[in-house]
Amino acid sequence: MYKAPRGTSDQLPSEQKYWSYVQDVIESVCMTYGFDRINTPIFESTALFARTVGDQTDVVQKEMYTFDDRGGESLTLRPEGTAPVCRAYLEHGMHVLPQPVRVFYFCPIFRYERPQAGRFRQHNQFGVEAIGDPDPLVDAEVIQLGWDMTTQLGLKKMNLVINSIGDSECRPAYLEALKSYYAGRLDELCKDCHSRFERNPLRLLDCKEESCAPFIAGAPESVQYLCENCKDHWDKLRRYLKSSGLEYVEDHRLVRGLDYYTRTVFEIKPQGGGSQSTVLGGGRYDGLIQQLGGPVTPGVGFGCGVERLIANLKEQTALVKDHRMRKIVVACLGDEAVEAGILIANELRGSGISSVMAPRSRSLKSQMRYASNLNARFTIIIGQDEIVNQTVLLRDMDEGSQKETHVSEITNMISSMVAL
RNA sequence: GUGGGCGUGGCCUAGUGGUUAAGGCGCCAGGUUGUGGCCCUGGAGAUCGAGGGUUCAAAUCCCUCCGCUCACCCCA
Known part of the structure; x- marks a missing residue:
């Protein structure tokens, strides 16, 4: 892996x-x-x-x-x-x-x-x-x-x-002062501070070792130089x-x-x-x-x-909003319905609405569950009856209510409801 | 580079020598005709980090390696 x-x-x-x-x-x-x-x-x-x-x-x-x-x-x-x-x-x-x-x-x-x-x-x-x-x-x-x-x-x-x-x-003068201050106490410093003394004296001031703390407290300060x-x-x-x-x-x-x-x-x-x-x-x-x-x-x-x-x-558990748009899921029963569903999903996307097709070859129940798990705002349901009538079922996933809507109105209807 | 802690399904955890490694979350599916969330049932999914050793028997004990993690050096 x-x-x-x-x-x-x-x-x-x-x-x-x-x-x-x-x-x-x-x-x-x-x-x-x-x-x-x-x-x-x-x-x-x-x-x-x-x-x-x-x-x-x-x-x-x-x-x-x-x-x-x-x-x-x-x-x-x-x-x-x-x-x-x-x-x-x-x-x-x-x-x-x-x-x-x-x-x-x-x-x-x-x-x-x-x-x-x-x-x-x-x-x-x-x-x-x-x-x-x-x-x-x-x-x-x-x-x-x-x-x-x-x-x-x-x-x-x-x-x-x-x-x-x-x-x-x-700075050179300050570094000199710092080094001469530390030079007399080298044997009392920690191992890391020895290499700091050689390589980067400024870092002597930043040592976390407790035994070095008293020396830091008494060290010359750069602002005085x-x-x-x-x-x-x-x-x-x-x-x-x-x-x-x-x-x-x-x-x-x-x-x-x-x-x-x-x-x-x-x-x-x-x-x-x-x-x-x-x-x-x-x-x-x-x-x-x-x-x-x-x-x-x-x-x-x-x-x-x-x-x-x-x-x-x-x-600090500062509140951070999730700005992701809630999705519309299109659930279809049968091949004809899928073709109609694709058109509707594309139309919604064209209006800036996030929409996805539910996974195919699943029962309607399963497609609904999918929509629910995605926290979809609406599910559009298309079956044989809807194809014949040129309608879709628009289900409000928060309310648990649904109504039949003509395909030509669906995008406008969702747009106005999502805007709320 | 140095030192400590830890490695069990995607995630969290039980199991610390003895039959097919258990549970929760999540995922998938069912609970009769085309309807989610709750509930019930079922399913998939783990060579117990890898290799070696001890033992009749190892997730469990020992060794090595790898990985993760925390700390040091240092840095955001």
């Missing part, structure tokens, strides 16, 4: 209401913030990600789905959404558009990881990018969009966490967030895993959420486009895990 590959899953018909609900809300929120949709390819040149995400990051080191195509070119299934959008920005000369360019995407993301709760090898991300404006006002706008989306989805008890990790100007420009950016951002009434938590332990982030980083996660609960994460990436060979171009954005959004929706 074939099964969906590890870490992937089918979005079954019964799940579709969540997906269309989330997509609808996302699209309308993005629209109100002036963000337009962009779609990029599902795979890109491997180098695009290796260069921007960072050679030393786990994403590049061990999580990319990379393959050579038949022409020998190394391609990679998109492991994140920002770099492709920046590539498209450059490729299509979007710097001539009014800046910042505001776009959003909704697409599958691939990472070769061990799956667990809230983590998959293929998942869907909704993300936004605002490219071409360094102003903290844009950071605030992007953050507010993300927050608005979660509230409009109906998610409660979410936390917005923000931090600033500086830029190429001031910000250079003039970064400090100004950080102060203004917070002022903008406050003035729009957004409640946020400053957390100096918040760091992000991708190398391209500068200054602002932020996350939205459910209160008391487990380990893989972050629903939305992003930040500013002022050096990314330059790294792609473009001119110095600032940008800010976030990625949001749609599966995690939906998991939260279900947990």
Whole structure:
């Protein structure tokens, strides 16, 4: 038996209401913030990600789905959404558009990881990018969009966490301070923190080991090492967030895993959420486009895990309406009736009404049961008598009542009743 | 990549050494002529994750592998 590959899953018909609900809300929120949709390819040149995400990051080191195509070119299934959008920005000369360019995407993301709760090898991300404006006002706008989306989805008890990790100007000094702080306590740190010390000191602040907690509490904070420009950016951002009434938590332990982030980083996660609960994460990436060979171009954005959004929706039992149209089932007795039934079903479809033929070579009882199991709104019954009279029986499955109707009137009649 | 838990019809579960593996949900069909939902009856559907071992006898005990799941690393 074939099964969906590890870490992937089918979005079954019964799940579709969540997906269309989330997509609808996302699209309308993005629209109100002036963000337009962009779609990029599902795979890109491997180098695009290796260069921007960072050679030393786990994403590049061990999580990319990379393959050579038949022409020998190394391609990679998109492991994140920002770099492709920046590539498209450059490729299509979007710097001539009014800046910042505001776009959003909704697409599958691939990472070769061990799956667990809230983590998959293929998942869907909704993300936004605002490219071409360094102003903290844009950071605030992007953050507010993300927050608005979660509230409009109906998610409660979410936390917005923000931090600033500086830029190429001031971060080196901070990293030095952090390393010298930790250098004296190396033998007291956990095994993972030893490798963090070497590979990615910022992540020392994110250790979940209890024994490391006291060191984190006393560690130097990046916001205290910000250079003039970064400090100004950080102060203004917070002022903008406050003035729009957004409640946020400053957390100096918040760091992000991708190398391209500068200054602002932020996350939205459910209160008391487990380990893989972050629903939305992003930040500013002022050096990314330059790294792609473009001119110095600032940008800010976030990625949001749609599966995690939906998991939260279900947990909070937020009401999500099923917008599927109820069906009309056409039940026929005899070959002649089937031919008449096909015509009627097609006529209904032509008027935008969902209609299906009941499975053939079954008793009427069985066809009725079928209609009932599909939660059909009406069943149209056609037998010999109806053929002769040019009529059908229209049965209301909710009321349990039925009446004989001339074939020429059936579509109008159903249209008016479905409209109710 | 590392560690824990778990694998019984499509789904949920009983069975923890002894005849044809049990039940619920779902599916299909019947309960007299062309009528659903409730009820009743019946049917289909499982090489008990796979392979090997112990035993007179294995879903049940042991080993290996595979899969799922949770956690770590890391991330949405």
